[in-house]
Amino acid sequence: MPLLNLTPHEVTVLSDDARVIGRYPAAARPVRVPVVRVRVGEVDGVPLVRQYHGRTVLPEERPGTWYIVSTLVAAAHPGRRDLLVPTDLVRSADGTVVGCRALDCHTGPELRRMVCEEPGAGEVTEP
Template sequence: MDDLEPGLRYVIEPEERPARLGVIPLSTEYRDGIPVELVQYGHAQGLPRRRAGVSYVVSLALALALAPRRSDLLVPYRDVRNASGTVIGCRQLAQPV
C-alpha cells in the first residue's frame, strides 16, 4: 500500500533550499594509488539561528554533526516505506544527542 492518507497526521513542506552540512577539503593523500580527500565536516550552511520554541527537521548527517551544540534539530525517525522501498514518511521525529 502506497497511500499515506489513512494514517497521515501532518505534512511538513520542505524548504526551497534546505540546510546542508558544509565540507572543507583539507588535503589529498594517496592510499594504494587511490586519491583520498581529507575533509572537515560540521559547518552548517543555510541553517537558521535558534529561535525559542522552534525546532527544525534536518538531515541525519547535519543533526549528528551539530548535536552537541544544537538541541533544536530533529530528524525523521521510524521510516514509512512504500511497496518499492522508497521512504514516503516517518512515524516519529527524533532528536540526536
C-alpha cells in the same frame, strides 16, 4: 509549537496505521553541511578520500520552534536543542522513502531529557 522543515525533501510523518499525522514542505533554501574531500590514495584505481564536514548556518534558536534537519546537519551542531531528525522511515515496495513514524530529538542523553521528555513522563533510556 511550530515545526519548520530545513531539508530539501517534504517530510511526511505517518502513524502506525499509515495515517498522515503531519506534512512539512521542503525548504526553499535547504540547509546543507559543507564537505571537503582530500584525496589520500587509491586502491585498484579507485580514489580514497578523507571527508571533512563543516558547520552550516542555521536559523537562530527561537523558543517554541523546532527545525527538521538531516542527521548530518544535526551531528554538525551537537549543542543545538531545537533540531529534529526524521526516523523510523517508511518505504514503498520499491524502497522509496514515503515518510517517517517519528522525529528524533538528535541530542545527547542529558539534552534529550531536557528537550524531549515532558515533566513527569518517566526516564529516558538510551539503547
